[in-house]
Amino acid sequence: MTVLHARAVASEWTKFWSVRATWWSLLTGAALILGYSALSGVAQRYDNDPQSASTIALGGGFYLAQFAVIALATSFVTSEYAGGGIRSTLLWTPVRARVALAKAAVLVPVLFLSGVVLSCAAMGLAEVLKDGHGLPTSFSAALTTSVGMGGYFALLGVLCTGIGWALRSAAGTLVSVIVLLVPLPLIVGSLGLAELVPYFPGMAGVNAMVESGQPNPVTQSVAPYAPWVGLLICAAWAAVALAVGTGVLRRRDA
Known part of the structure; x- marks a missing residue:
């Protein structure tokens, strides 16, 4: 049975922080969500659609910041194929599954x-700029949004690495993940299968950031499960993607 190898994780950790793409992706994600929250917070003073700071932060994470997460996780795998570094990686860690698990182990805590x-x-920025307008944010709502976003980003990163291992293409991985997160659920819903929409990873991630019984601000519907179940659904998608990607890595790069 293959186990996670400390040396492999340490190697991937060093590679992760030694490239500028990591820093640029993290900074871009921060700029996107904070910019969205700032504009939305100010808009609450004049908007007829009142929102809480937690809803604003959720929107910034789903509509903008998650794409920086996708870019970061995708490049962590596909850049090795583009630059030829995968040869050294597989020579250093010949057990293919350890390489895939090590990259996932690096991404999970960072993205969470x-x-x-x-x-x-x-949420803090939006609350300040709202200046008492919009809706209040309870502690429980803020906690659900923050933990949900952390969990969703971490599992989204694992999902991207799994698809990245399978496709070995940055463009192919980016398109596949984005279609899976946004257009595909909308298409499925438009075909009369709305009950399946909450079980796609993107929608499950949003539901994980919303308190039980409250409407999802993206679909405007109440999730048929608790927030923690949303994270379990995301974890299932991530596990399947990683298993498929690892299987392809074993067969193709043996």
């Missing part, structure tokens, strides 16, 4: 922490 910190910062 990023999601929590950015959501809290976005």
Whole structure:
């Protein structure tokens, strides 16, 4: 049975932080969600559609910041194929599954922490700029949004690495993930299968950031499950993607 190898994780951790793409992606994600929250917070003073700071932060994460997460996680895998570094990686860690798991192990804590910190910062900024307008944000709503966004970003990163291993193409991975997150659920819903929409990873991620019984601000419907179930659904998608990607890596790069 293959286990996670500390040396492989340490190697991937060093590679992750040694390239400028990592820093640019994290900074871009921060700029996007904070910019969205700032504009939305100010707009609450004049808008007839009142929102809470947690809803504003959720919107910034789903509509903008998650694409920086997708770019970061995708490049973490596909850049090795583009630059030829995958040869050295597989020579250093010949057990293919360890390579895939090591990259996922690096992304999960970084993206979870990023999601929590950015959501809290976005909520705080929106609350200040709303200046008492819009809807109030309860502690429980803020906690659900911050933990949900952290969990969603972490699992989204794993999903991207799995698809990246399978396709080995940055463009192919980006298109596949984005279609899976946004257009595909909308298409399925328009075909009369609206009950399936909450079980796609993007919609499940949004539901994980919303308190039980409250409407999802993207679909305007109440999730048929609790927020933690949304994270389990995202985890299932991520696990399947990683398993498929690892299987392809074993067969193709044996």
